[in-house]
Amino acid sequence: MASDTPAAGGARRAAALEEAVLSGLPTAIAQLSGLVRIPSVSWDGYDPASVAASASAIAELARATGVFDSVEVLRAPMTGPEGGGELGHPAVLATRAARNGRPTVMLYAHHDVQPQGDEALWESPPFEPTLRGDRLYGRGASDDKAGVATHLAAIRALQEVTGGDLQVGLVLFIEGEEEFGSRSFPSFLEQQRERLAADVIVVADSDNWSTTVPSVTVSLRGNAAFNLTVSTLDHAVHSGMFGGAAPDAMLAAIRLLATLWNADGTVAVDGLATFDGIDAPDFPADRFREESGLLDGVQPIGGPDGSRYGQMWFGPSITVTGIDAPSVRDASNTLVPTVRVRISSRVAPGQPAGEAFAAIERHLHANVPLGAQISIADVDNGEAFLVDTSGWAFADAKAALTDGWGAEVVEAGIGGSIPFISDLVRVFPEAQILVTGVEDPDTRAHSPNESQHLGVLRRAILSEALLLSRLDERS
Template sequence: MTGNPQTNSPTTGSAAHSEADSGAQNALRTAVEQGLPTTIADLCALVRIPSVSWAAFDRAHVAASADAVVALVRHLDVFESVDIVQAGIPGGTEVGQPAILASRPARNGRPTVLLYAHHDVQPPGKDEDWESDPFTPTVRGDRLYGRGAADDKAGVMAHIASIRALVAAVGRDFDLGLALFIEGEEEFGSRSFATFLNENREALRGDVIVVADSNNWDVNTPAITTALRGNVTLRLTVRTLEHASHSGMFGGAIPDAMLAMIKLLATLYGDDGSVAVAGLTSIDVPTPDYSEEQLRAETGLLPGVSPIGHGSILSRIWSQPALTVTGIDAPSVDNASNTLTPSVSVRISTRIAPGQSSVEAAVAIETHLREHAPFGASVEIDDIDTGEPFLVDTSGWAVTEARTAMTDAWGTPPVDIGVGGSIPFIADLVRVFPAAQILVTGVEDPDSRAHSPNESLHLGVFKRAVLSEAFLLGRLNERTGH
């Protein structure tokens, strides 16, 4: 679990509101429960579509996923417009993956809510690492397994199911304004996101934005994500030789690229494994108790292997930078020969703390790599991608409404968490819609293993997440003077 819970006593609303809430909530609760089998069946159908948005995978699957989602949205029969839209990727002629965009205007002074999720998924990885086929939704115990079952096709279905419940409870002629944006390339960097926002600004404009793509504290406790780290990823190539040479003939006299790369990467870390790059910043925030035992249980850390870093465990995950070498291009073990390697490339992924710009962080990382190159090795840095960190303003009325809805749905108040991962497009949303209130919610829990083999969705968490959003939509449909 990557979070920072803060105790927040939810505002339950006025006494005049509460009696009306009871009847409305009963109708919404009944609608969610009766609709759950259909909701899960629809989710399973989406999971069966291998909608990996990465460049090396077939775009036809993402298109098929968009078609399936748009059919679900149109069947709601509440939107004035429902379209599949693609936007251009800046810097070229390529267009992004298909997204679904739907909207209906607010009436009688009600607010407009923009609901966001994404229908694309991560690559599945090796089939042998899965206990069941990654694109065959499989229920084991109280969990649904499959790639995208949690991240983020469950987020898509949470939106669909909550709107269905609202229709069942109050009819299709409600006053709440709705915009729905289901992205198709979040897992591949949201490359066309900024263009999409600029081209569809009016259709996406909302008073409240609900991003259903994050975690809950545990299977019994809901959460609102209030902090997200940003990211800087790049490819680093180290060269020391014009060509390969026999290691027995010249080893010990000339540095090969592997030696130079290993020494250079080692400079990125302190003795405790924390990031040692000058210019990368941290923030100082209180964190709750989170034991090493819990960290081991949630991550699978092997016995005898120590955690890295300093400070509280959650501060390492939420409010400090982290740097990971996520890939390496070098001779494989099976193809290894007695050769001095002339060049080696690695992919570096850095998470940056809230409060630091990604551009500033990228400059700090590049400066470090160039200044610490050993033996005068040539250093090349390219394929740089950045994403901004984010801190949520929790003082607005939308957060208060969300806390109340979650408390009513889960039977326990939500906690505020910080997440070690990144959702860079939120900074774009803030840039385009500075007056909108952002709510980052989710359907995942610490055992969901998003992006990893055996990704899964806890069905009890999913039901409560749907109910929370249905309650929120119901409350906002009665709200005026926002």
């Protein structure tokens, strides 16, 4: 009789994990649906009790696994000029000490969500999880309550297969204000430094290449966002009486904002850098048009021959994400005295966010039209991040993703930002950081009709369970 080899034992364990994940998938979907029903919007102006209810629900789910030595709902003071020492939204922290020299892994996700926006644009109520085809729709169904569900389901699967004899150390950290700028994140890390310490950190808040091909994120852009107020008049006046002579704030704001871009839509601000340390793959034009939702005839920024992934992963961008001005419904024949806009810039890896913000600020002051008065407030900067791909944890993660998805992993950049990662690097410089995710190109995170592809969810759970299994056996 042939002796049992490590490879054979590993194959049996992987098969058992796959079976456990599949049998536990209905529970994972049910728990995800329950979390989606809680409108845990962390922005100012929304009920903070919903965020607290979401944290409490997740803490109960963590306790129910029977894995953790401790499960707590905790808050920390917000930092920065907008913080003022006020406590941030509640986070869930659950810990289990490592046994027999095994490594400790922190599993991060966030349970707060973006506002639902215009409910008329949703095909089903935003906080009522709705299954259509192979996708579960609802605000936060993917970003990032699916990340929470993935961590919990992977832990349950590994617990089942090992008979409860887990050796790997676990830190489950579910933040409550990522969508609101992680304003208490730095102080939370300092307060809980010893309990959060880990050899490996898995941030489940990113994208996949498609619904059948996984990706692991190797770069993230930073961000520099702020409110710009443009004023030209002391008070509103009749547009018929003074129009054509007195410049209104809308005129000045439109002219000033237009200077931020060239005719082809590329940024026109001196001092914004582009990162050229990694070659980006080709993004077929038809796929880009489909995934981005470009209307017929609309040309992409940079023209038809631009490098789309290069632009999105490694180049800067500037977007006006909101305007405070009279609505069309409430429009009157009036010259508007003041207009406020929210400007969001994505910053290329390698450039400090403060440096990028300063470049945009200089540009705005240098291009003010008609002597208008401008002011800048509510600045929110976050640093870019490049993943160290040389560590053993990165290799283990790629192997687990390949096995869990049955497809080769794509190493991809992401145009979005996860600024708190720079805080993790600062506080835990020796930890290996992995950025994975449960999203896909049609998830529509932050948008109406956000959804989670359930096939992606299953494969993400299995991949994480396989990774935890590898760590559970690694000395």
